[in-house]
Amino acid sequence: MSDQNTGPAKKPIGELLQSANRTFLYFILFLVVSLSLVVTQIRKVEVPTRPEAYTIEAYKILRNVPPGGVVIVDTGFTNSSRGENGGQMEALLRILMRSGAKFAVLSWVEPQCIEIARGFIRTINEERKAAGEAPYREWEDYLILGFFPDGPTMLQTVHQNVREAWKTRQATDPSTGEKKSVFESPVLRNVQRIEDVYAYVTLSASGTMPTIVARIGKQVKVISMITGVMFPEQLNYYKSGQLKGLVNGLSGCVELEWLMEKGIDAAGVVGGDAPGKPVAAAFKGAKNFDRGMAYYLALHSALTLLILAVAVGNVGMWLTNRSKKR
Amino acid sequence: MNLENPTYVFIKMTAGVLATVGLYSVLYKETKLYRFFEHMFLGLAAGWSLTAIWTDTLKDQWWGQMVGKVDEQTGLMKEPAVWPWAFVVPMAFMAYLIFSRKHNWISRIPLGLLIGLGAGQAFLNWFNLYGPQMQDSVKVLIPTTFSSLTVPPAVNGQPDPNVYLSQAINNLIFVATLLCVLSYFIFCTEFKSRFLKGMSTAGRLVLMVGFGAIFGSTVMTRFALFIDRMYFVWIEWLWRSVLHLS
Numbered sequence: 001m002s003d004q005n006t007g008p009a010k011k012p013i014g015e016l017l018q019s020a021n022r023t024f025l026y027f028i029l030f031l032v033v034s035l036s037l038v039v040t041q042i043r044k045v046e047v048p049t050r051p052e053a054y055t056i057e058a059y060k061i062l063r064n065v066p067p068g069g070v071v072i073v074d075t076g077f078t079n080s081s082r083g084e085n086g087g088q089m090e091a092l093l094r095i096l097m098r099s100g101a102k103f104a105v106l107s108w109v110e111p112q113c114i115e116i117a118r119g120f121i122r123t124i125n126e127e128r129k130a131a132g133e134a135p136y137r138e139w140e141d142y143l144i145l146g147f148f149p150d151g152p153t154m155l156q157t158v159h160q161n162v163r164e165a166w167k168t169r170q171a172t173d174p175s176t177g178e179k180k181s182v183f184e185s186p187v188l189r190n191v192q193r194i195e196d197v198y199a200y201v202t203l204s205a206s207g208t209m210p211t212i213v214a215r216i217g218k219q220v221k222v223i224s225m226i227t228g229v230m231f232p233e234q235l236n237y238y239k240s241g242q243l244k245g246l247v248n249g250l251s252g253c254v255e256l257e258w259l260m261e262k263g264i265d266a267a268g269v270v271g272g273d274a275p276g277k278p279v280a281a282a283f284k285g286a287k288n289f290d291r292g293m294a295y296y297l298a299l300h301s302a303l304t305l306l307i308l309a310v311a312v313g314n315v316g317m318w319l320t321n322r323s324k325k326r
Numbered sequence: 327m328n329l330e331n332p333t334y335v336f337i338k339m340t341a342g343v344l345a346t347v348g349l350y351s352v353l354y355k356e357t358k359l360y361r362f363f364e365h366m367f368l369g370l371a372a373g374w375s376l377t378a379i380w381t382d383t384l385k386d387q388w389w390g391q392m393v394g395k396v397d398e399q400t401g402l403m404k405e406p407a408v409w410p411w412a413f414v415v416p417m418a419f420m421a422y423l424i425f426s427r428k429h430n431w432i433s434r435i436p437l438g439l440l441i442g443l444g445a446g447q448a449f450l451n452w453f454n455l456y457g458p459q460m461q462d463s464v465k466v467l468i469p470t471t472f473s474s475l476t477v478p479p480a481v482n483g484q485p486d487p488n489v490y491l492s493q494a495i496n497n498l499i500f501v502a503t504l505l506c507v508l509s510y511f512i513f514c515t516e517f518k519s520r521f522l523k524g525m526s527t528a529g530r531l532v533l534m535v536g537f538g539a540i541f542g543s544t545v546m547t548r549f550a551l552f553i554d555r556m557y558f559v560w561i562e563w564l565w566r567s568v569l570h571l572s
Binding site for chain 2: 023026029030033034037038041080081082083084086110111112114115146147148149152153156168169170210213214215217218227228229231232236237239240241242248249250251267268269291294295298299302303306
């Protein structure tokens with residue numbers, strides 16, 4: 001007897017669940033993320049978090065930079081990882097500027113990194129002006145050391161003689177309008193050796209940190225702010241004490257913002273109110289939650305969607321296998 | 327051009343939004359719109375890099391040192407010219423001889439110098455990099471105190487030197503994992519003992535668990551990139567620049 005059903009064969013539910021249209025999934029992701037961002041913007045959503053030990057250590061060091069202490073900001077990210085490194089950079093600049101620290105920015109990963117860092121400094125300076133605070137001035141408060149095409153060799157020289165490594169770098173002294181050696185600037189004037197630098201912070205989307213740690217890790221406290229992709233590899237360096245602090249991607253950025261808001265009390269408790277000098281004080285009343293928290297609800301929504309999609313696919317596979325066995 | 331001019335900022339952001347939409351259109355399919363923005367992005371990045379390498383590096387570190395510096399007021403040399411810097415030009419051009427069939431051997435000279443420099447540094451820094459990690463792999467497996475099963479809260483933020491039971495268990499898991507994973511990478515001999523075979527299999531399994539954790543972290547990065555672009559389009563551009571909402 002011939003088959004009477006001439007229409008298209010109906011897919012079993014198991015196969016149907018496994019063959020969701022990819023474009024449709026992208027569209028759902030687009031909707032979920034967009035909606036979460038808008039909701040966060042309107043309702044000022046603050047998703048609670050619990051900072052990890054490595055983020056706490058990073059915050060303790062950065063928050064306790066003495067006024068005038070020098071921090072080297074080694075920027076190694078472009079707009080391709082702005083989602084994670086961008087928020088970290090903003091949090092770092094806020095902490096340094098509010099602490100009165102001086103900092104010098106350099107890069108050896110990509111020439112664009114310097115211009116991107118300048119953009120972030122401009123943004124935070126605008127924020128300071130709007131809040132009635134003095135903006136950070138180039139030469140006086142911070143320096144742009146520029147791009148170094150051969151980072152490993154530059155760092156090797158920094159290990160031996162920081163003045164030799166950066167001796168050709170110049171910046172404009174606004175008081176005379178003349179280009180001078182960066183070591184004449186108030187930022188690096190007192191830096192004779194790399195040990196005179198309080199901390200070396202690297203923000204990167206790639207594996208630049210081992211190059212830094214191998215060369216100057218014993219002389220200066222190195223903190224790494226990295227993307228989630230690089231985090232598992234770098235955790236080893238934190239565990240062995242080669243890194244003094246670590247900030248992991250977007251979640252690390254939110255943790256840093258959380259610590260800026262809550263602080264660490266004298267008993268070492270985040271958000272606690274034990275009497276005495278806090279281990280790392282909060283910046284009460286200042287703008288602490290920004291890019292990290294703005295993205296956090298969207299990240300949770302996207303991850304929920306991913307888990308749901310994986311679960312649906314697995315149920316589909318299970319149903320298909322079960323029907324085949326029958 | 328005043329980079330802070332609001333009109334310029336708005337035009338710049340709108341161009342960014344168009345580029346974002348153009349690049350993400352690849353999720354639908356690879357269209358001419360996507361190819362246009364892809365080429366534009368690569369061209370801009372290459373152009374920018376070239377300029378930055380000159381202004382940030384070659385101008386001061388090579389040209390400036392080679393020609394020296396003249397004091398504009400006195401007309402005298404302020405910094406002497408170090409003419410041997412001129413020798414790096416033929417050295418650099420030697421690398422391009424890789425494209426010549428007859429003379430490509432010359433390109434190996436600058437390449438060899440660079441590799442030699444890198445190898446010397448790598449040799450020097452190897453122990454600085456891995457020494458502390460090897461040292462840290464030696465863990466205390468026996469608790470030094472049983473006053474508490476878990477690590478008590480820190481007093482005045484100071485670390486406790488004692489090793490508690492939970493830490494000892496954690497250390498045991500770490501050491502077992504390390505040995506299992508290392509045994510998986512022993513290829514020079516065949517494991518005949520069931521114990522060693524089991525260790526190698528366990529090593530493979532824990533490696534997979536590790537890769538799974540790395541995948542989770544990787545997903546966060548990919549989502550963060552997408553979220554950032556959407557934030558740029560909806561909040562930074564539409565919300566703040568077009569609608570002027572706070």
